[in-house]
Amino acid sequence: LKKFQPVLPLYFGWFVNQSTKLEMELGFHKILKQITKIGSLKEELEKFCPSAGEGIDSLLHRYAVPEGPFHITAKYNGLKPDKSEDALEYADKDVVKKSLGQLFQISIIGYILTPSIIGARIRLNSRQKQLWAQDDTEGLDSLSNNKTEVNLALTTVSNKEYTCEVSGKGKCDTFKTSFRPTHGLGSRAHMTLGCGPDSQPVQTGLDLVDIIDCESKTSNNFHYMQIEGAKVRYYGKGRCAIYLEDFVKVNTIFSGFYV
Ligand code: ACK
Secondary structure (H helix, E strand, O other): OOOOOOOOOOEEEEEOOHHHHHHHHHHHHHHHHHHOOEHHHHHHHHHHOOOHHHOHHHHHHHOEOOOOOOEEEEEEOOOOHHHOHHHHHHHOOHHHHHHOOOEEEEEEEEEEEOOOEEEEEEEOOHHHHOOOOOOOOOOHHHHHOOHHHHHHHHHHHHOOOOOEOOOOOOOOEEOOOOOOOOOOOOOOOEEEEEEOOOOOOHHHHHHHHHHHHHHHOOOOOOEEEEEOOEEEEEOOOOOEEEEEEEEEEEEEEEEEEOO
């Protein structure tokens, strides 16, 4: 019998439908709206994302929504997937074949905002991690040389007193416990929600690796800002991490994206 070769996609991943995409946009707009009201954070962001301080509309204006459905890339094959042993091997895995077309509930645990991208941060469960084949440490080597720079940025920022108009608390609080919501396998999982000038969606994963690196280098007493439903930390150089108090669950379909 002739064995048919699978037709390989540009990438495999979990996809949300159009109505979920719209709901997600509303959800993160609500969060961003609060962020643009945090006094000194606004000033800090303005340095790295010009006009971000003018409010949500100008902030959103900076970031183009990527074409196509919101998705979490589980395995990127590239433009010549048929030439890639690695892509063929992945497509041939039992867990992949069984999962295609199936429904998965995914947890959004927060958002990241950097001068290059806006992304939703995902926590994968153990079944979802079996499908995960992205590099969680890409770019880390160059980041570890930056240790001093990151610490410096953190110190400078944590010495500031942030005024938070939204919660009305006046000052920021400090975390009492270690704060590493995801690390290790699957920690790069994300959905790209927006791309800044000259930036591509692939940057979201790299910026998330960078933010996780900042989390690992931060003391437990590093400041955060409280907004409604989330905590916000600023890691310098225009990098913000938003930690949702209640995770958002979204339904996705595991599939391939073809070009
Ligand atoms: O936001 P993303 O995960 O980042 O979704 C898109 C998707 O594949 C289609 O472009 C991701 N992507 C692009 N290039 C790469 C790459 N070299 N490594 C990993 N993921 C990539 C991109």
